[in-house]
Amino acid sequence: MSKKPLPQDKKEECLRLKALFNRKKNELGLTQEKLAHALEINQSSVSHYLNGVNPLNPSIAASFANILKVDVRDFSERLAKEISQMAASVDQHQSGSVRAPLVSSEDYSVSDRDLAGAGDKARALALAASPRSRLALERIAEAADSGLLSEQDVLLLEAIATRFSIKATTKTESPHQRLRKKLTQHDPVSE
Incomplete structure (x- = not known):
């Protein structure tokens, strides 16, 4: 049984991330294997994220962004907004x-x-x-x-x-x- 394809907008986020990875990998000395090690996942999972098989979530998006030294907004406005909302909810909870x-x-x-x-x-x-x-x-x-x-x-x-x-x-x-x-x-x- 094959996986249901991602909606186009989520697939495009993955492909933008892949383009960033391809641009930055030489500068940062990264391979998919090294990226997988840094993310504490296996290389096939990295490939699935980069090729739009698996959807990105706020946690993995933030991890990719930190390792690639980019902003989440560079590949996903949607996830950047989710992360911002999570951070704001923590700030609101902590302020009192x-x-x-x-x-x-x-x-x-x-x-x-x-x-x-x-x-x-x-x-x-x-x-x-x-x-x-x-x-x-x-x-x-x-x-x-x-x-x-x-x-x-x-x-x-x-x-x-x-x-x-x-x-x-x-x-x-x-x-x-x-x-x-x-x-x-x-x-x-x-x-």
């Missing part, structure tokens, strides 16, 4: 809420000013993330907005962010081995 401080300690203190908009920033990142990452970021944003993150939570998130900002130190250890080593270095029980 009160944010409690998440942590306060001698070693690591976070002020209300530092926390203002933390949930909004996580939600903005989530628009460009993979579905799995988006769910995690949304849950973190909700916890931040509710004041539910403990000092340990914030320290763990900070460690994760630091890990992303530096290159892996060695290629011989597996990710599991590196994690095990880091956990045992900071585990008071193992000392």
Whole structure:
């Protein structure tokens, strides 16, 4: 059973995205395979989006736009409008809420000013993330907005962010081995 073809307007969005990809791939050093890896999907899914087999949605459109360093409007006014409406609904929801401080300690203190908009920033990142990452970021944003993150939570998130900002130190250890080593270095029980 074959798939129902996309409506012409949605197919044209995909083809505009494909044209942008073809224009930018050499500049950015991208292939469909590298793009698939960055999007955390398989190469055939990338092909289906670019060739108008699968329709674009706000999340995947934002992800493509971020990787290609373009604006969603460059290939889809419709999706750009949807993303804008989603962001506006988050802003409206957040404008009336009160944010409690998440942590306060001698070693690591976070002020209300530092926390203002933390949930909004996580939600903005989530628009460009993979579905799995988006769910995690949304849950973190909700916890931040509710004041539910403990000092340990914030320290763990900070460690994760630091890990992303530096290159892996060695290629011989597996990710599991590196994690095990880091956990045992900071585990008071193992000392």
